[in-house]
Amino acid sequence: MKNGELKRLQSAGWKVGNAEDFLELSDEEARLVALKLSLISAVKKSRIKRKLSQIELAQKMKSSQSRIAKIEAGDPSVSLDLIVRALIASGAKTRDIQAAFSGRD
């Protein structure tokens, strides 16, 4: 394939992908998953530390007890947005969130 043709296809939005792309994406997905898990455990830790029940935390953030349970259970229906909102609502300080983001526990 000529160079110009490749460029044309690429700029038209075509994926001229290879196995490397696939592996890289997996790696990035793994990073996101690790991040979520870290934040999830931070939520539970923060909630327990403040002696909040799931219902109380749910009320603070205007969610529901079952959502909190799903957050802590790592349910696939839970978004990163909700996890972070729970973390903030649970009283976690910026430093706690930072720590979770760097994987520290």
Added chain:
Amino acid sequence: MKNGELKRLQSAGWKVGNAEDFLELSDEEARLVALKLSLISAVKKSRIKRKLSQIELAQKMKSSQSRIAKIEAGDPSVSLDLIVRALIASGAKTRDIQAAFSGRD
């Protein structure tokens, strides 16, 4: 457990939303917004640093150019999940993400 009991439990001590709740929620919302804005600017910064066009970044994360544009424009339809995925895909290191979370720039 019976139906009536659960309802009583769910609404126990929680009927009148007071001003404090409102202010606290606002504060938490503000914190989340600030977090998003910080991450958004980190995405753009990281993308530019790596000399990636919006199309290229979109391809890396299997999204679309318009989505990247909306991320960087702070479009309300963009989730925290997508922002973080873009940040990771753009090549940002864990330290960069951490920095974004602490508001550093």
Added chain:
DNA sequence: TTATTTTATGTCAATGTTGACATTTTAACA
């Protein structure tokens, strides 16, 4: 034990978010 609280699990209609696409606007050039 029994009673009460807390947490887990499943469902679903309403709402939110997505990639893809078309089109326009801006930027960077020759």
Added chain:
DNA sequence: TGTTAAAATGTCAACATTGACATAAAATAA
């Protein structure tokens, strides 16, 4: 000037996430 790549904006059907609810299971108290 005109050409071209990059970025911005609007739309929408498909898919994802939500709070609310019912109920079960587990933990805790009495």
